Amino acid sequence: MSTEKAVSTAEFHKANKPDLYTHPDYYLMDELLTEEHKLVRSMVRDYVKKELSPIIEDMAQQAKFNYDMVKQLGDLGCFGPQLPVEYGCGGMDYITYGIMMQELERCDSGVRSTASVQGSLVMYPIYKFGSEEQKHKYLPKLAKGEWLGCFGLTEPNHGSDPGGMTTNFKDAGDGKHVILNGAKMWISNSPYADVAVVWAKNEQGKIKGIIVERGMAGFSTPETHNKWSLRASATGELVFNDVKVPIENILPGVEGLKGPLTCLNSARYGIAWGAIGSAMDCYDTALRYSKERIQFGKPIAGFQLQQKKLAEMITEITKAQLLTWRLGVLMNEGRATPAQISLAKRNNVDLALNVARNARQILGGMGITGEYPIMRHMMNLESVVTYEGTHDIHLLITGLDITGENAFA
Amino acid sequence: MKILVCISNVPDTTTKVTFTDNNTKFNAAGVQFIINPYDELALTRALEITEKQGGTVTAINVGLADAEPSIRKTLAIGANDAVRINAEPIDAYFVAEQIAAYAKSEQFDLILTGRESIDYNGGLVGGLLAEMLGIPSVNVITSIEVENGVATMERDIDGGKEKVSCKLPLVASAQKELTEPRIPNMRGIMAARTKPLKVVEVSGDLITSATVGFELPAAKGGVKLIPADQAEQLIELLHNEAKVI
Ligand SMILES: Cc1cc2nc3c(=O)[nH]c(=O)nc-3n(C[C@H](O)[C@H](O)[C@H](O)COP(=O)(O)OP(=O)(O)OC[C@H]3O[C@@H](n4cnc5c(N)ncnc54)[C@H](O)[C@@H]3O)c2cc1C
Numbered sequence: 039m040s041t042e043k044a045v046s047t048a049e050f051h052k053a054n055k056p057d058l059y060t061h062p063d064y065y066l067m068d069e070l071l072t073e074e075h076k077l078v079r080s081m082v083r084d085y086v087k088k089e090l091s092p093i094i095e096d097m098a099q100q101a102k103f104n105y106d107m108v109k110q111l112g113d114l115g116c117f118g119p120q121l122p123v124e125y126g127c128g129g130m131d132y133i134t135y136g137i138m139m140q141e142l143e144r145c146d147s148g149v150r151s152t153a154s155v156q157g158s159l160v161m162y163p164i165y166k167f168g169s170e171e172q173k174h175k176y177l178p179k180l181a182k183g184e185w186l187g188c189f190g191l192t193e194p195n196h197g198s199d200p201g202g203m204t205t206n207f208k209d210a211g212d213g214k215h216v217i218l219n220g221a222k223m224w225i226s227n228s229p230y231a232d233v234a235v236v237w238a239k240n241e242q243g244k245i246k247g248i249i250v251e252r253g254m255a256g257f258s259t260p261e262t263h264n265k266w267s268l269r270a271s272a273t274g275e276l277v278f279n280d281v282k283v284p285i286e287n288i289l290p291g292v293e294g295l296k297g298p299l300t301c302l303n304s305a306r307y308g309i310a311w312g313a314i315g316s317a318m319d320c321y322d323t324a325l326r327y328s329k330e331r332i333q334f335g336k337p338i339a340g341f342q343l344q345q346k347k348l349a350e351m352i353t354e355i356t357k358a359q360l361l362t363w364r365l366g367v368l369m370n371e372g373r374a375t376p377a378q379i380s381l382a383k384r385n386n387v388d389l390a391l392n393v394a395r396n397a398r399q400i401l402g403g404m405g406i407t408g409e410y411p412i413m414r415h416m417m418n419l420e421s422v423v424t425y426e427g428t429h430d431i432h433l434l435i436t437g438l439d440i441t442g443e444n445a446f447a
Numbered sequence: 448m449k450i451l452v453c454i455s456n457v458p459d460t461t462t463k464v465t466f467t468d469n470n471t472k473f474n475a476a477g478v479q480f481i482i483n484p485y486d487e488l489a490l491t492r493a494l495e496i497t498e499k500q501g502g503t504v505t506a507i508n509v510g511l512a513d514a515e516p517s518i519r520k521t522l523a524i525g526a527n528d529a530v531r532i533n534a535e536p537i538d539a540y541f542v543a544e545q546i547a548a549y550a551k552s553e554q555f556d557l558i559l560t561g562r563e564s565i566d567y568n569g570g571l572v573g574g575l576l577a578e579m580l581g582i583p584s585v586n587v588i589t590s591i592e593v594e595n596g597v598a599t600m601e602r603d604i605d606g607g608k609e610k611v612s613c614k615l616p617l618v619a620s621a622q623k624e625l626t627e628p629r630i631p632n633m634r635g636i637m638a639a640r641t642k643p644l645k646v647v648e649v650s651g652d653l654i655t656s657a658t659v660g661f662e663l664p665a666a667k668g669g670v671k672l673i674p675a676d677q678a679e680q681l682i683e684l685l686h687n688e689a690k691v692i
Contacts, residue, residue, distance in 0.1 A: 084630045115633020128633045
């Protein structure tokens with residue numbers, strides 16, 4: 039278990055304001071979803087409204103990680119729903135996964151981060167590149183939320199350019215272990231994680247995935263404090279000081295940067311859905327507020343300048359909903375390219391940030407308070423636009439894809 | 448223990464209500480439908496009872512195919528099987544008649560409904576159903592325990608509580624305090640794929656009522672706030688402006 043003190047739901051202050059969210063569906067997108075997709079959506083939304091909406095503001099204000107949430111998300115089936123049933127996962131399609139991420143991020147990007155790190159960055163690589171023993175050992179417990187996982191790629195000196203990483207392992211000489219050294223930074227879930235999927239170089243300088251477990255000597259996970267963003271999600275470092283890791287913890291199925299990048303594709307896909315969730319929550323909040331707030335004798339929704347903001351929000355949200363649903367179909371068919379996923383991640387997070395900024399203005403002074411979710415979404419999205427490939431890096435991916443010219447370096 | 452739970456499919460509580468067809472029909476365009484919240488409590492309590500002492504829970508709905516998402520959700524929450532009587536639920540008498548016809552052939556020990564459906568708020572189906580089946584009905588229960596063929600229930604009454612015991616079979620309707628609604632999970636949703644949802648055709652067509660028209664309540668008027676220390680002004684306004692005293 040974790041070295042940090044776990045906080046439970048009961049310790050957070052409950053707001054007594056009802057969560058009135060209904061999702062905007064301007065182009066009747068619901069007709070493209072199956073009955074089961076909608077059932078999953080109502081499952082996650084009902085859970086969020088009951089368990090998280092009343093305390094999410096306090097979770098973020100206090101910047102304390104609600105550990106109860108891990109078990110609850112596991113019970114619901116939000117960890118790795120797209121992975122096979124034989125490993126204790128959901129066996130659902132990619133649209134179901136997307137919908138779950140959307141409903142969670144509608145609540146808070148930090149909540150979605152906890153789930154997407156677990157499902158896409160920890161369970162997915164174990165599923166995709168792990169041995170049968172590794173899959174059976176880790177996946178069912180991670181799926182149920184009995185264990186929390188984290189994904190260590192970024193280092194203090196290697197963010198957008200992870201290929202330059204210095205974290206490394208070498209043979210321990212006993213034929214059974216390797217010795218891991220180095221440090222990872224900005225790692226979601228790390229302070230509470232039971233297992234970490236870490237990317238490190240072997241003696242030949244090739245990147246390999248290795249599963250590090252809490253309790254291994256020389257392994258620590260200091261928490262990163264004073265974030266203004268993703269405050270409901272725990273972020274920390276991973277420090278490896280001559281950590282002796284059994285050889286069987288190395289993921290056998292992949293070598294090179296392709297390993298972590300494959301996981302990032304799955305997570306970025308979830309973010310593309312998730313970011314629209316924050317945008318929809320901001321829009322829904324601003325629309326309702328604009329109809330109720332009276333200035334100069336009429337609802338502010340009746341002023342053209344406010345209508346422009348709202349109309350542009352729903353236009354962008356609707357475009358993103360269509361784009362993302364199509365991407366989901368391509369994912370289900372195994373045809374989505376990494377570049378297509380990049381485009382959606384970049385587009386959707388960017389529009390969500392714009393929606394959040396405009397929605398905040400519609401609420402005037404109220405927009406900066408914790409009475410409404412908008413400012414929290416806006417601050418969260420500053421992380422979302424940075425992690426899993428920055429806004430700029432995704433543009434370069436699209437640029438490379440369409441021109442064939444590499445503009446990274 | 449065989450329990451039947453009656454489920455109605457109602458507009459979500461946040462729906463903005465409008466009408467069509469010269470104000471005789473509810474306008475369902477763009478409206479999201481949910482399991483009637485009181486029925487969801489009845490379902491959850493039924494599951495709690497059968498989980499403790501064994502048995503099955505069947506969910507029944509009188510409705511058209513568009514009610515199936517709500518019915519499928521009852522299966523995801525945990526009902527063993529479900530029945531849909533394929534007809535528009537015109538009025539309470541018709542619905543009770545249809546459910547009674549089905550229940551007669553199946554011999555349920557306990558039938559639970561919600562205290563009312565939140566769309567038309569009639570609160571009639573439970574009582575009518577019990578009458579048609581010739582069994583007792585207990586309305587608006589806040590708790591129910593079943594032991595040795597006897598149900599013990601509590602109801603809120605003016606200024607206190609009433610404890611009722613009654614031999615099975617019986618019909619009881621759920622009040623808010625009966626239990627906490629249960630949110631389905633992924634495993635439940637997957638299990639629901641293979642649970643039986645039987646569609647039964649209507650028996651007879653006893654339609655006894657027709658809607659002549661609906662009317663929305665008048666829009667809420669403006670509110671005047673009078674400072675607490677100016678009671679005379681309040682009395683003056685109540686006399687001369689509101690004309691209520
Ligand atoms: C809250 C949070 C949680 C995170 N969780 C995780 C996690 O769980 N696991 C993990 O491994 N990482 C995680 N990260 C790290 C995240 O992925 C990195 O922050 C991100 O990849 C950017 O790296 P950097 O911060 O080092 O920025 P840098 O790479 O230093 O980038 C700084 C700026 O330079 C720009 N830039 C860089 N290279 C180029 C170029 N070639 N051309 C043009 N512009 C360029 C970038 O776009 C950016 O604007 C998390 C980050 C945050 C903030």
